[in-house]
Amino acid sequence: MVYIEINYFTFFRHKVRWFLGFLFLLASRLSRGARCDETLFVKKTCTIANVECNTRRCISLWLIIVEGSMAVMKPEMKSFIWLETPDGSTQQVEEEVAMFCPMICREVLQTGMGSSKNYAIKLPQRVNPSVLGLILDYCRFHQVPGRSNKERKTFDEKFIRLDTKKLCELTSGADSLQLRPLVDLTSRALARMIEGKTPEEIRDTFHLPDDLTEEEKLEPLRNRTDDPRIRLLNRLYARKRKELKVRETSKNVEIEEERVDDRSVDDLLLFINSGDEDSKGVKSVKNKKKNRRRKDHSKDSSLNIQNGCHKKETDSLSSSHNSEIEDVPSPSKISKLLGSTFPSNPPELDFDDELDPAMKEELDREVEDFARRLNSVWPERVPGIISSGQDRRIAPRNG
Amino acid sequence: MSSTIENVDRVSSLPEEVVSHILSQMPMKFAVRTSILSKRWRYSWTLVHNLDFDDFHPVYGLDCFSKFVDGVLELCKTPEVILFRLCFSEIWVRRSSASKWINEAVRLNVRELDIQVILLELPISLFTCKTLTKLRLDCGVFDLDVWNCPSPVALPCLKTLDIAVSREPSASAFKLIHGCPVLESLSLQVLWRNDEEEYNFNIPTLKRLRLITMKCVSVINKVVLNLPNLEYLFVGGILCSLFVMVDLSSLVKARVSYFEVRFSDMLVELLKGISGAKSISWSTSTTDIPLDAPLPKFPNLKHLDYKGGRFWSGWPLIPQFLESSSELEDLRIEELDESCWIEPQSVPTCMLTNLKTIELAKCKGNKCDVQFMEFVLGNVEDPKTVTITCERLRQNEEMRFCAELLKLPRASRHCEIHFVGTRSRTII
Numbered sequence: 001m002v003y004i005e006i007n008y009f010t011f012f013r014h015k016v017r018w019f020l021g022f023l024f025l026l027a028s029r030l031s032r033g034a035r036c037d038e039t040l041f042v043k044k045t046c047t048i049a050n051v052e053c054n055t056r057r058c059i060s061l062w063l064i065i066v067e068g069s070m071a072v073m074k075p076e077m078k079s080f081i082w083l084e085t086p087d088g089s090t091q092q093v094e095e096e097v098a099m100f101c102p103m104i105c106r107e108v109l110q111t112g113m114g115s116s117k118n119y120a121i122k123l124p125q126r127v128n129p130s131v132l133g134l135i136l137d138y139c140r141f142h143q144v145p146g147r148s149n150k151e152r153k154t155f156d157e158k159f160i161r162l163d164t165k166k167l168c169e170l171t172s173g174a175d176s177l178q179l180r181p182l183v184d185l186t187s188r189a190l191a192r193m194i195e196g197k198t199p200e201e202i203r204d205t206f207h208l209p210d211d212l213t214e215e216e217k218l219e220p221l222r223n224r225t226d227d228p229r230i231r232l233l234n235r236l237y238a239r240k241r242k243e244l245k246v247r248e249t250s251k252n253v254e255i256e257e258e259r260v261d262d263r264s265v266d267d268l269l270l271f272i273n274s275g276d277e278d279s280k281g282v283k284s285v286k287n288k289k290k291n292r293r294r295k296d297h298s299k300d301s302s303l304n305i306q307n308g309c310h311k312k313e314t315d316s317l318s319s320s321h322n323s324e325i326e327d328v329p330s331p332s333k334i335s336k337l338l339g340s341t342f343p344s345n346p347p348e349l350d351f352d353d354e355l356d357p358a359m360k361e362e363l364d365r366e367v368e369d370f371a372r373r374l375n376s377v378w379p380e381r382v383p384g385i386i387s388s389g390q391d392r393r394i395a396p397r398n399g
Numbered sequence: 400m401s402s403t404i405e406n407v408d409r410v411s412s413l414p415e416e417v418v419s420h421i422l423s424q425m426p427m428k429f430a431v432r433t434s435i436l437s438k439r440w441r442y443s444w445t446l447v448h449n450l451d452f453d454d455f456h457p458v459y460g461l462d463c464f465s466k467f468v469d470g471v472l473e474l475c476k477t478p479e480v481i482l483f484r485l486c487f488s489e490i491w492v493r494r495s496s497a498s499k500w501i502n503e504a505v506r507l508n509v510r511e512l513d514i515q516v517i518l519l520e521l522p523i524s525l526f527t528c529k530t531l532t533k534l535r536l537d538c539g540v541f542d543l544d545v546w547n548c549p550s551p552v553a554l555p556c557l558k559t560l561d562i563a564v565s566r567e568p569s570a571s572a573f574k575l576i577h578g579c580p581v582l583e584s585l586s587l588q589v590l591w592r593n594d595e596e597e598y599n600f601n602i603p604t605l606k607r608l609r610l611i612t613m614k615c616v617s618v619i620n621k622v623v624l625n626l627p628n629l630e631y632l633f634v635g636g637i638l639c640s641l642f643v644m645v646d647l648s649s650l651v652k653a654r655v656s657y658f659e660v661r662f663s664d665m666l667v668e669l670l671k672g673i674s675g676a677k678s679i680s681w682s683t684s685t686t687d688i689p690l691d692a693p694l695p696k697f698p699n700l701k702h703l704d705y706k707g708g709r710f711w712s713g714w715p716l717i718p719q720f721l722e723s724s725s726e727l728e729d730l731r732i733e734e735l736d737e738s739c740w741i742e743p744q745s746v747p748t749c750m751l752t753n754l755k756t757i758e759l760a761k762c763k764g765n766k767c768d769v770q771f772m773e774f775v776l777g778n779v780e781d782p783k784t785v786t787i788t789c790e791r792l793r794q795n796e797e798m799r800f801c802a803e804l805l806k807l808p809r810a811s812r813h814c815e816i817h818f819v820g821t822r823s824r825t826i827i
Contacts, residue, residue, distance in 0.1 A: 168409035175417050183417065190410065191424035199436055206410045208437045 081108060082120035085129050090120045093136060100139035102178040124176035131173035134159075134166070138182055160189045164205055411439045419446035419477070426451045427471055445476040450504070453486040465496050472503045479530075480504055484513040494520040501525055519546050526552045526578065535561040537588075546571055552578025563588035568598070576602065588613065592639070595620045602626060609633040612640070619661070624672070632673065638665055638683075644672030654680040658708075664692070671695045681720075682706035693719070700724040707735035714740050714767060721747035728753050732771075734761040740770040746778045755783040761790045764800035769807075776809045776816075788819040801827060 080092040081104065098114075099105045107121045108114050114121040123132065141147075141155050162170065167186055174182040194202055203210055410418075422430040422444050430444040452468055483504040485497065497514070502522040504512060511533040512525070519538040525531075526549055534557060538546065548571045557579040562572045568589055576582065584607040585600075592615035600608065605626050613636050624632075625645040632647070635656035642665070653673040660666050660683065673679070674695045681704065694716075703720060707713035713735050721727065727749040757775055762768055776785070787804070789797055797820045804816060805827050818825045 165407075165409060168413065171417060171421075172409075172413055175414060183420065187417065187421045188424050190421045194421070194433065195425040195429045199432065202433070202436055207408045208411060208440070209408065211438050212435060212441070 081114040082117050083114070083132070084120035084122050085127060085132055086123065086125050087128065089129060090117055091129075091132075092117075094140075096143050097136055097139045100143040100179070101135070102180075104177065124173075126169075126176045127173040128169070130166075131169050134162075134170055135173055135177065135179065135182065139179075142181070156185055160185060164190075164193065168206075411437070415443070415446060418443050419448065423447045423449035423481075426453055426455075428452075428467070431467075431471065442476075445474055447475070448477050448480055449482040449484075450475070450480055451482065451484045451486075453484070454488065454490045455486075461490055461492065464490055465492060468496075468500055472500060475507075477507070480507040480509045482511045482513070483507075483509045484511075484515075486513065486515045487517065488515070491517050494518050498522045505531075521546045523549050526554070526575070529555060532556045533559040535559075537561075537563040538565065548572075548574040550574075554579045555581070557582060559584040561586040563590060566591045566593055567596070573598075580604070583607065585609070587611070588636075590614065592616065592620070594618065597621045597623065598640070599623045600626055603628060605629055607631040607633075609635075611636040613637070615639045617661075619665070632676075634669065637661065638669070641665055642669045642672050647672060647675065650676045652676060652678040652680070655683050656680075657683040660684065667692045667694070675699055678702040678704070680704040680706070681716075682708065684708060694723045697724040698726065700727055702729045702731075703727055704731045704733070705735075706733045714738050714771075717771075718743040718747070721749060725749050726753055729756040729758075730754060731756075731758040731760060735767070737763070737765040738767060740767040740774070742770075742774055750775070750778045751780055754779050755781070756786075757782060757784070758786045758788070760786075760788045762787055762800075764789060764792055764796055769800070769803050772804060773807050776807050776814060778810055779814075780811055782811060782814050784817065785814060786817045786819065789821065792821065794822075797821070801825070 079095040081095050081098040082090055082092050083098065083104070084090045099108065103124075104114070104121060113119050127135070138159060141159075142152060160167075167189060171183060171186040171190065174186060193205060197205065202208065413421075422433060427447070427450055430447050433440045433444055434442065450471065452471075454464065483501075485492075485500065497516050497518070498520045499522075501512070501514065502524050505522070505524045505528045508530045509528070510530055512531060513533075513535045515535070515537040517538070519536070521536075531554055534554075536546075552575055554575075558581055560576065560579060560582060562568075562575065564572050564587075566589065568587065572587055576585065581604055582602055583604055585602070585605055586609035588609075588611045590613045592612055594616075595618045597620055598610075600623065603626075606628055608624075608626065608629055608631070610622070610633070615637055618639075620640050621643060622640045623643045623645060624647060627646045628649050629647055630649055630651045631654075632650060632652070633654040633656070634642075635654075636658070638657045638660045650673060653676040655669065655673075657666075666683070674697050676697070677699050679697070679700060679702070697720075700723075703724065705713060705717060705720070713732075717732070718741070721730075722743065725748045757779070759768065759772070772787070789800065792800070801818055801820075804818070816827050818827055
């Protein structure tokens, strides 16, 4: 490959035409001399950038030829690599240009593909023909070893003058072909576009959706924790809040009451257990809750427990809980609740999958223990609460 | 008004590493700002691997700034930091804060550390960081207490070291240097040398050395260079040391850039030490001190880049350089002022045989320039390129200079001068 580059020359006026003529003559001679079919011609021919008249006798002329390469084909065949873009079309590219991309290079060396049209190397999804064209231009320039750093830099600066759409596509394509220098170049260009602008300008340039609410924008960024226990707790709380909302809107008093009961105990135990960062109580509470749903009316006891404990820890629960609980006293169910065992049920909730059976049993045991301890404190409180709520409660209960 | 028909958001669909790569190329404050662009960008900045903090747009004061850096370090999710830069020239952060941040960076396996803060205290973890390859410490002039270097320094990957110390480099800088087994590039700036301590550079792996002394007392010290693999040497500042070159056999390029020379003998000694170089870049003032001793011979010198300055005249040394370098091929003279050009007795050998490129840059069209060009054009046998660049000259002055150059007789028929003016270029 013969590369002809002419930086700038200054000529007298009468020599200009001569020089241009010489250049075209040279080009045509070279192309005629080529034996092969294909000849890559100068991409951008001479551009007369600056013509100035200083004196009558001399003119300064700038001739800049950049990005031009004339390929003079040697008699032996050049090797080509066949590439296929996602839209199905294939093209052949000179070997040294294509091998500049690591991904293509690997494909050729490992699988031997690319030698013919039928065995063309399939390019990744993000490399459409226009992007491929740009990438090949880049490779074609940079794979020539003899270039100086200044030349490469000048080429890069001109190359990167694209609109944002093309720039993003180019970044995407270069990344999928693992062409690191080009990814760096385009990233820097995109970074420069983001750097100095206000957020509105950035959104405008890149057509980003403005989908954060005003309060989200002002909200300080939270440390999204990776601790699974904390995540679990958070999920539980979220679920409970959801259920609370459901209960408020639900018209079925009985179900509501039941659920209130469950939730209150859960919350209570949660609150008590959360202090030592142990979510075991939480998990067991969940199990309890499910079991209670299956059991019929074995929950009155729990209600009373809740009442008692609520009296102890009213701050932890919202006022709405309290008002509902006072509606549902029934002492007889306490012992039933405490005495019963809770077989491990198939989990309703997704995260229970993380628990292994041994841990579940241990949790159940711990909960029982705790409930028993609670029960021992309970008796003095029972009378007061039961009497207050019993009037309102008894009638629906019998249904 | 949008001219694009498809207003598709392409940049958000780029893979996460590419997005974090893009955000890594800008200072941290801009990267964090992207968190309010849209949902997808809310936490993208946390994967950025270049943490670059500067106070070029100082806002909100010290407290807010410290909180910002703390916040970023806390929320940052990247497993490995490649570049960590603290570049504060206006804000005086607390020593403890800076130390804490550096410690955090070391914990995140930082590779390049660039600390330019005014008050500096370094955590011990920095000196045993296994991943560090590039370190720059610039404590600024104000820090009179040089940071302390603990005894066992082990930086197995450090290749580039750039230190500026206020004084007494032996206590800190040299200890650090000795703890780097694979050091390749060293830059040591001594802001104020106040003793006659000897600087001993004995680093077999070193390829580039930059040694600058900004201020010093009137005591000479000794600088010993035992650097068999050194390829590039840059010495500058004030010449107040005696250079003893034990081994500089690989030297390719040397740059001598002193603005003050205490004793001319030291300069000659230095030149003797770098006489094996292939390329010398010279911008040293020698007005006050005439060079008595002749210059050593430069048998390998092919490129000479000679810079003058506004306050000194560089002309006298040029013929001496030309005499001593018989292999010289490229000569570049920059910004020499109006003084006089003294023609040497005999034509230097290089002019007759090897000199190919001559460039006169930032020329003012003075009389001595014309005299010099007369000498050159009259004697150089086979010049390939002769370039004269003028700067900030008025049009008519340029034309006058050009005309005078045209009149000069040329030894070679094919000699062409490329005259680059402020607005035009011609060949004469």
